[in-house]
Amino acid sequence: MSKPQLLLLGDIDHAHKEWKALGEIADIVEPAARSREDFIKECKDGKYDNVKVIYRTFQSAAITGLVDEELISHLPKNLKFIAHNGAGYDQIDVHACTARDIRVSNVPTAVDDATADVNMFLILGALRGFNTSMVALRNNHWRGSPPPPLGHDPQGKVLGILGMGGIGRNLMKKAEAFGMKPQYHNRTKLSEELSGGAKYVSFEELLKTSDVLSLNLPLNKQTRHIISTKEFELMKPGVVIVNTARGAVMDEAALVTALDKGQVASVGLDVFEEEPKIHPGLVANQKVMLLPHMGTWTVETQTKMEVWCIDNCRSALEKGKLMSPVGEQKDM
Amino acid sequence: MSLLNMILKPRILFFNPVRHAHSKFQELSAIAQTENLSSNSRAEFFKDLNGKYKDINAIYSTSSSYAVTGKFDLELIERLPSSLKFICHNGAGYDAIDIDACTARGITVTNAPDPVTNATADLTMFLLLGALRKLNPSLNILRRGEFKKGVDFGHDPQGKTLGIIGMGRIGRAVKRRAEPFGLKIIYHNRNPLSPAEAEGVPYVGFGELLSQSDIISLHLPLNGNTRHLIRAKEIEKMKDGVVIVNTARGAIIDEAAMAHALESGKIAAVGLDVYENEPQINKSLMENEYALLTPHLGTHTTETLASMESLAMENARRGCFGEPLLTVVAEQK
Numbered sequence: 001m002s003k004p005q006l007l008l009l010g011d012i013d014h015a016h017k018e019w020k021a022l023g024e025i026a027d028i029v030e031p032a033a034r035s036r037e038d039f040i041k042e043c044k045d046g047k048y049d050n051v052k053v054i055y056r057t058f059q060s061a062a063i064t065g066l067v068d069e070e071l072i073s074h075l076p077k078n079l080k081f082i083a084h085n086g087a088g089y090d091q092i093d094v095h096a097c098t099a100r101d102i103r104v105s106n107v108p109t110a111v112d113d114a115t116a117d118v119n120m121f122l123i124l125g126a127l128r129g130f131n132t133s134m135v136a137l138r139n140n141h142w143r144g145s146p147p148p149p150l151g152h153d154p155q156g157k158v159l160g161i162l163g164m165g166g167i168g169r170n171l172m173k174k175a176e177a178f179g180m181k182p183q184y185h186n187r188t189k190l191s192e193e194l195s196g197g198a199k200y201v202s203f204e205e206l207l208k209t210s211d212v213l214s215l216n217l218p219l220n221k222q223t224r225h226i227i228s229t230k231e232f233e234l235m236k237p238g239v240v241i242v243n244t245a246r247g248a249v250m251d252e253a254a255l256v257t258a259l260d261k262g263q264v265a266s267v268g269l270d271v272f273e274e275e276p277k278i279h280p281g282l283v284a285n286q287k288v289m290l291l292p293h294m295g296t297w298t299v300e301t302q303t304k305m306e307v308w309c310i311d312n313c314r315s316a317l318e319k320g321k322l323m324s325p326v327g328e329q330k331d332m
Numbered sequence: 333m334s335l336l337n338m339i340l341k342p343r344i345l346f347f348n349p350v351r352h353a354h355s356k357f358q359e360l361s362a363i364a365q366t367e368n369l370s371s372n373s374r375a376e377f378f379k380d381l382n383g384k385y386k387d388i389n390a391i392y393s394t395s396s397s398y399a400v401t402g403k404f405d406l407e408l409i410e411r412l413p414s415s416l417k418f419i420c421h422n423g424a425g426y427d428a429i430d431i432d433a434c435t436a437r438g439i440t441v442t443n444a445p446d447p448v449t450n451a452t453a454d455l456t457m458f459l460l461l462g463a464l465r466k467l468n469p470s471l472n473i474l475r476r477g478e479f480k481k482g483v484d485f486g487h488d489p490q491g492k493t494l495g496i497i498g499m500g501r502i503g504r505a506v507k508r509r510a511e512p513f514g515l516k517i518i519y520h521n522r523n524p525l526s527p528a529e530a531e532g533v534p535y536v537g538f539g540e541l542l543s544q545s546d547i548i549s550l551h552l553p554l555n556g557n558t559r560h561l562i563r564a565k566e567i568e569k570m571k572d573g574v575v576i577v578n579t580a581r582g583a584i585i586d587e588a589a590m591a592h593a594l595e596s597g598k599i600a601a602v603g604l605d606v607y608e609n610e611p612q613i614n615k616s617l618m619e620n621e622y623a624l625l626t627p628h629l630g631t632h633t634t635e636t637l638a639s640m641e642s643l644a645m646e647n648a649r650r651g652c653f654g655e656p657l658l659t660v661v662a663e664q665k
Contacts, residue, residue, distance in 0.1 A: 017664060023555075033441040046577050054429075055462045075393070111570045112512075113488060113490055113514065116511060117461055117465065117488070117489065118465065118467075119463075120457070120461065121458060121462060121467065122458065124454055124455075124458040126632065128454070128455070128458070128629070128632070130458065130626055130629065131471075133626060133627050133629055134471075134624075134625065134626055134627075136627070137625055137626070137627045138614070138618065138625070140618075142611040142627045143628075143629070150632055150633055150637065151629070151633045151634075152634060152635060153450060153451055153454065153633045153635045154448055154454060154638055155635070172515065173512045174513060176453060176512075177511070178450075178457075178509060178510045186352075208663055254544050274481065276479030276480065278474070278618055279481075283474075283477070285474060289471075290471070290474050290475070291470055291471065291474065291482065292470050292473065292479045292480040293475045293479075293480060294465065294467060294470050294483070294486075295482075297470075297483065297485055297486060298465065298485055298486045298487050298488045299485045299487060300487060300488045300490070301488055302485060310541045314638060320362060
C-alpha cells in the first residue's frame with residue numbers, strides 16, 4: 001500500500017530527526033515553484049493531486065502568497081489538512097478552508113515564552129529609551145550629543161495588555177517582576193485564576209489609562225487596524241506601545257504620525273504591516289526599538305514548534321484528525 | 333532673614349546641579365547655603381578650597397563630578413577644609429572616592445545604594461535577554477534595510493543557569509526578575525548569605541559558578557580585590573557559548589580578554605553597560621555585533637535620578653544638622 005502524500009511548503013531547520021521519522025509514514029513532496037503563479041500552475045498540472053496533508057511555514061508565503069480563497073480553490077481535492085507552523089494563522093483564510101472541508105491547525109503555547117521574552121525586551125528598550133544612545137555609542141559618540149531625553153522606570157507603571165491569551169498571560173507574570181501594574185482587555189473577561197488577578201477593563205479604559213500598551217491579540221477581520229488615529233488620541237500622552245502580535249493590528253502610517261506629534265513617546269515593534277517592508281518613518285526614527293520578527297527565533301522554540309507541527313501532521317495521517325485545530329474549526 | 337541666620341547656615345557645595353528633585357533642593361536651600369561648583373579645573377578647585385570654599389561643610393557629588401576636578405583621591409581629600417565633614421555621593425558606586433583618606437580626615441562618605449537597585453536590575457535584564465537571544469545583529473540588519481537576512485538563532489532563558497556574582501541589593505533584584513523567565517539561579521559572594529537573605533538561591537564557589545553558568549552577571553563593587561576578577565584564565569573555565577552581562581564596573585573584567593573570547597566564539601554574546609576606560613571602548617568589542625552595548629545608562633531615568641538626588645541631599649541635610657545619616661558607606665559603618 002503506498003504512503004499518503006505530504007506537501008512541504010517552507011523549510012525544516014531544526015527537527016530533522018522528527019521530520020525523517022514522518023517521512024516513514026508519508027511521501028514528502030516539495031514545490032519547484034518559486035512564485036505564486038508557478039505554484040498554482042503546479043497545482044493545475046496535477047503535481048499535488050494525491051496530497052492529503054500540507055505542512056506550511058510563515059515564510060512560505062514568500063513563494064505561495066497568502067493561503068486565500070483563490071489559492072485554496074486550486075489546492076487538490078484530496079487535501080484534508082493544513083498544519084501551520086506558527087501561532088498566528090492570519091495568512092490562511094480559515095473560512096474558505098472550512099468550506100472545502102480542509103482542517104487547519106496552528107502551534108499555540110510553544111511560542112508563549114519566547115514571544116513574551118522579546119515583548120519584555122521591547123518594553124524595557126522603548127520605556128528606557130535605549131536605542132538612541134546605543135546608536136550614538138556605536139558611532140563613537142558615547143551617549144550622544146546632545147544627550148537624549150531620559151527614560152522611565154517600569155515600576156508602578158500601568159501595563160495594558162490587549163489580548164490576554166497565552167502570550168499576554170505569560171507576559172503579565174514577567175512584567176510584574178519589574179513592578180508593573182497589569183490590566184487587560186480581551187474579547188471576554190477571564191476567570192480570576194487565569195487572569196492572575198489583573199484588572200479587566202474596557203477597550204477605551206485600556207487606552208486611556210495605560211502607560212505602556214502591549215498588543216498581544218491575533219490578526220483577523222475584527223482586529224485589523226484596531227489601533228489607529230482615533231485610538232492614539234485616546235491614549236495617555238507619552239504612551240509607550242509594544243507590538244509582538246501582527247503588524248496590521250496597528251495602522252503603521254497613523255503610528256508614524258502619532259510618534260512625530262509626540263502623542264506616542266516610543267514604540268517597540270517586532271512585527272510590521274507589510275513585512276519585510278517597514279514604513280520609512282519608523283526606520284528613520286532613532287527613538288524606537290525595531291526587531292525583524294524575532295519573537296520565536298531561538299533554537300529551542302523553533303525546534304519545539306517544528307516538532308508540534310510535525311506531530312499535527314502525524315496525527316492527521318494516523319488518526320485522521322489534528323492535535324490542535326484552530327479555534328474557528330473546533331466544532332468541525 | 334537675619335545676618336546671624338545666614339552666617340549659621342551650613343554650606344553645601346554641589347559638584348553637579350540638581351536636575352530632577354527640584355522641590356527637595358528648594359527645601360534644602362531654605363535651611364542651608366547651597367551652591368554649584370564654579371571651579372573649572374582641579375588646580376582652580378584647589379585654589380578655591382583655600383578661598384571661597386574654605387568653610388564648606390558638605391559636598392554633594394555624582395558619578396560625573398570627576399570630570400572637572402578629577403577623582404577624590406588622597407591629594408584632593410587632603411586639601412579639603414577642616415569644616416568639610418560630609419561627602420554625599422548620589423550614586424551606588426564610590427570607587428572614585430578614597431574612603432581611607434576620608435576616614436583619616438574625619439570625613440564621612442554616604443552613597444545612594446537603594447535608588448539605583450531597580451533601574452540597574454531592569455537594564456541587566458534588557459542586556460541579558462538581548463545577548464542571549466542574539467538580538468543586536470538583527471537590530472542593525474533591520475535598519476540597513478535587510479529585515480531578517482542571515483540572522484542567527486538565539487537561545488531561550490528557560491532552563492538555563494544564571495550565575496550572579498555579587499548578591500547584594502542589585503544581585504537579588506536581578507534574581508527576582510530572572511525567575512519568571514525560567515532561569516535557574518546560583519550565586520557567589522564574598523561571604524555566603526543566610527538562606528533567607530539569599531531567597532533560596534544556592535551559594536557556590538567562584539570556580540563552580542564559572543563552570544556551571546550559561547549566563548554570568550556581575551553585581552559587585554569595584555575595589556582592590558575585584559579589579560580584573562575576570563581575566564582570560566577565568567573565561568577559559570566558563571562554558572563554551574557563555575553569555576556575560578556587566579552593569580557593575582567595567583574594570584572588574586579584563587576588557588581585551590573578553591573581546592578576544594567573544595571574537596573566538598568562546599563567549600557567544602555580551603551585554604555591557606560599563607567599560608574599563610569609559611567612554612573609551614575596546615575596538616574589537618565595538619565592531620562585534622554580538623556585543624550589545626549601552627553607554628552607562630544604568631540609572632538614567634527621571635524617576636531614579638530624582639530619587640538618587642533626593643537621597644544624597646537628605647544625607648547632606650542630616651549630616652549638617654546633626655541627625656543620623658541614612659546610608660554611610662560600608663567601610664565607614
